[in-house]
Amino acid sequence: SQQGEEDPQALSIQEGENATMNCSYKTSINNLQWYRQNSGRGLVHLILIRSNEREKHSGRLRVTLDTSKKSSSLLITASRAADTASYFCATGVANSGGYQKVTFGTGTKLQVIP
Amino acid sequence: EAGVAQSPRYKIIEKRQSVAFWCNPISGHATLYWYQQILGQGPKLLIQFQNNGVVDDSQLPKDRFSAERLKGVDSTLKIQPAKLEDSAVYLCASSPPVNSPNEKLFFGSGTQLSVL
Numbered sequence: 001s002q003q004g005e006e007d008p009q010a011l012s013i014q015e016g017e018n019a020t021m022n023c024s025y026k027t028s029i030n031n032l033q034w035y036r037q038n039s040g041r042g043l044v045h046l047i048l049i050r051s052n053e054r055e056k057h058s059g060r061l062r063v064t065l066d067t068s069k070k071s072s073s074l075l076i077t078a079s080r081a082a083d084t085a086s087y088f089c090a091t092g093v094a095n096s097g098g099y100q101k102v103t104f105g106t107g108t109k110l111q112v113i114p
Numbered sequence: 115e116a117g118v119a120q121s122p123r124y125k126i127i128e129k130r131q132s133v134a135f136w137c138n139p140i141s142g143h144a145t146l147y148w149y150q151q152i153l154g155q156g157p158k159l160l161i162q163f164q165n166n167g168v169v170d171d172s173q174l175p176k177d178r179f180s181a182e183r184l185k186g187v188d189s190t191l192k193i194q195p196a197k198l199e200d201s202a203v204y205l206c207a208s209s210p211p212v213n214s215p216n217e218k219l220f221f222g223s224g225t226q227l228s229v230l
Contacts, residue, residue: 004156033218042205043157045218088156090219094212099145099164102209102219104156 004089004105012111019076021108023089024069030100031092032065032072037107038085046074048092081114116140120206120222128230132194135225139187139208146183147219148191149205157205163189193227201229 007022023032031050035043049056049065049072056063062075076083088107092100119138127133139146144165149157160179162170165186174181178197183189193200203226207219 030212031217035219041203042221042223043207043219044221048218092212092217097164097169098211099162099169100209100212100217101159101162101170102147102207103159104149106156 004091004103006087006089006105006108008108009106010109010111012113013079015079015081015112015114017079019079019083019110019112021074021087021089021110023072023074023105025072025089025091025105026070027091027093029067029091030094032063033090033092033102034061034063034072034074035088035090035104036085037088043088046087076110079110079112081112084110084112086110118206118208118220118222120204120225122225123223124226124228126228126230127196129198130195132192133196133227134190134192135204135206135227137189137191137206137222139189139206140220143208143210143220144186145209145211146189147207147209148181148189149207151203151205151224153202160191196227196229198229201227203227 004025033048034046037043060077065072086107089105094100146163148160151157160174161181163183181191203224205224206222
């Protein structure tokens with residue numbers, strides 16, 4: 001089952017514009033992660049935000065987390081054609097064994113038009 | 115640092131045949147995941163290992179899928195017999211312990227399976 005639901009499913013913007021993707025989830029989490037996938041193959045980790053954090057930045061990426069609403073958003077500023085990819089949120093739930101179960105959302109397909 | 119290695123990259127089989135996928139995680143990563151990603155969907159967790167023990171296989175179709183991780187390193191995922199709906203990309207990932215500085219998932223390139 002999918003833990004996260006992402007919105008929108010698809011997004012098309014012009015180069016230079018900002019792109020915002022939203023993720024909602026159902027259960028309590030330890031962290032929320034965002035991944036990028038090109039061409040339906042291996043995923044690449046972008047950023048992780050822990051449950052006690054509200055906002056995090058990495059380069060052109062800004063992630064927010066609202067645990068009371070069980071939602072997160074990923075903002076990509078000044079988008080480039082190379083940002084065209086699918087983006088997935090994933091929830092991390094840790095247990096006493098020192099590992100985490102990571103469950104992925106449905107994804108947002110971003111197209112950046114040059 | 116070497117990444118997660120998977121093989122083969124592509125596999126085409128007929129329904130009812132069997133197939134196996136191999137994964138070598140990053141050295142030192144105790145946690146290993148197998149995900150199934152059907153075209154247009156997000157990855158679905160099939161099975162998760164902690165060292166050589168299974169910690170979650172709730173979404174693994176156990177009548178046809180099996181996986182093992184001998185010696186807590188390499189892992190194989192097998193499908194026998196395959197069905198048309200098994201056509202997907204099979205992704206292997208590994209991760210360091212929770213709350214470590216780099217507690218993200220590292221993915222291999224995946225195996226694209228087509229069942230005809």
